[in-house]
Amino acid sequence: MFEFVRSWYQRKFTDPHSVTLLLLLLCAFAVLYFFGALLMPVLVAVVIAYLLDWPVVRLLNLGLSRTLATILVVSLFCSLVIGTLFGFGPILWQQTSNLLQEAPAMLEQGKHYLLHLPIDYPALITPEQVRTLVASVESKAVEFGQVLVSVSLTSLKDVVAWLIYLVLVPLLVFFMLKDKTQLLHSVSALLPAQRRLIQQVWLEMNQQIMNYIRGKVFEILIVGGVSFVVFTIFDLRYAALLGVLVGLSVLIPFIGAALVTIPVAAVALFQFGVSSEFWSVLVAYGIIQALDGNVLVPLLFSEAVDLNPVFIIMAVLFFGGLWGFWGVFFAIPLASLVRALANAWSSTLEDASATQAQE
Incomplete structure (x- = not known):
């Protein structure tokens, strides 16, 4: 067992760039967790x-x-x-x-x-x-x-x-x-010289985070707006409030859609009873959720949807438990960050293997 751990450590962390990346991650995690x-x-x-x-x-x-x-x-x-x-x-x-x-x-x-x-x-x-x-x-x-x-x-x-x-x-x-350029230059000056993997992960994640935030805002506006219009067409009470709830529910992948179904169904049941109008509202709401998950999300998050739903739900539960709302909001980018880190350390292992082969 000790030999296995020592061999794994030598493969992953003999490169100073790997150690620098690990220390930076630990410091960032500690700062966010405690402050x-x-x-x-x-x-x-x-x-x-x-x-x-x-x-x-x-x-x-x-x-x-x-x-x-x-x-x-x-x-x-x-x-x-x-x-x-x-x-x-x-x-x-x-x-x-x-x-x-x-x-x-x-x-x-x-x-x-x-x-x-x-x-x-x-x-x-x-x-x-x-x-x-x-x-x-x-x-x-x-x-x-x-x-x-x-x-x-x-x-x-x-x-x-x-x-x-x-x-x-x-x-x-x-x-x-x-002052974006000056701020980035100042942060870069604080980093150590062994930062090849840090730059690799940053280049991979920076564009993903930007696209994710922009896409998530567009998704909230589109899903919330369409829900408000549909609820208004059905003359459902509290259409504006329910539209906002449906829009915000996309912040929690998979789980949010299930949770917001409760108030939508409760209001429709209270207003219409078990009637055709009630079932029409639920069917329309189901169509909105289906289009969001199968059409809108792949269009807006083409770089992140290749994550398995199991990993996304695990990321929501884990990071949401650590950092609350922001952990849930950034669950997909953080899961992508874990994948980027795995890719970076794997590339380090490949580089080391290539060097040994040349020698």
């Missing part, structure tokens, strides 16, 4: 900067200076965000408030349907099973309500922090875009 909450504005700014770098580059190709292009792009982005918040925010707030007020009635109606299942299907389900299921659902609903209350109370303490972030993040984005 991720403090660095949250910086992480948000990095994501937005990746998103806005593409239009800045297009303006640079038209002959504008980087400063002017950055001012135009950041100003337009801030205007769109503010306009969306003030134009769409009140609608979402009102629909959310109405939905929370009607939630007890929806639960009672769901309980009514469950209690009638033993009468309609006596061979499939018993009254004891229904009572157990109803008790479980009621307890989960109470726990969820307590979580909402606790979150709302703790969020009041963070209002000042959010106000500071609203000022800091746009400033960070502006300077990251304007």
Whole structure:
């Protein structure tokens, strides 16, 4: 066993470039794990900067200076965000408030349907099973309500922090875009000379992260917008809120679509009952999810969809457990990073084997 470990270590880490890459990864992991909450504005700014770098580059190709292009792009982005918040925010707030007020009635109606299942299907389900299921659902609903209350109370303490972030993040984005070349040069100067594998992994991941962030934003807008239009056509209540939920559900691959099915089905059942309209809404929602998974995702994430769904779900669970929302958001790029690291160390092994063959 010791010989096997020693042989593996000699193959993988006798190259100083491999050791440098490993140390850099360990340092980055430790910083994000222990200081991720403090660095949250910086992480948000990095994501937005990746998103806005593409239009800045297009303006640079038209002959504008980087400063002017950055001012135009950041100003337009801030205007769109503010306009969306003030134009769409009140609608979402009102629909959310109405939905929370009607939630007890929806639960009672769901309980009514469950209690009638033993009468309609006596061979499939018993009254004891229904009572157990109803008790479980009621307890989960109470726990969820307590979580909402606790979150709302703790969020009041963070209002000042959010106000500071609203000022800091746009400033960070502006300077990251304007001084991109100088910042990259400064970071490169801090790295050691043995950085061939670091550069290899960076070149492979930089474009993937940029394409992923841009594609994920487009996916949220397209799926959310199409869902809102479809729900409006069916005259489904809370169409705007449900459209936003469906759009945000794409942040969690595979799992998000299953979770958001619950509120969509609950609202449709409460409004239409078990009728043709109810089934039409569910069929339309299923078609949207199918088109998203089989058409839109391959188009937007052609470099990442070759990852096996098992690895993607494992990445969501692992990185989401470590870093919460951002771990889930970057689950696919992080899984791609693991693959890029494996490729980099494999290339090191191949180079070493080639050197030994030449000798």
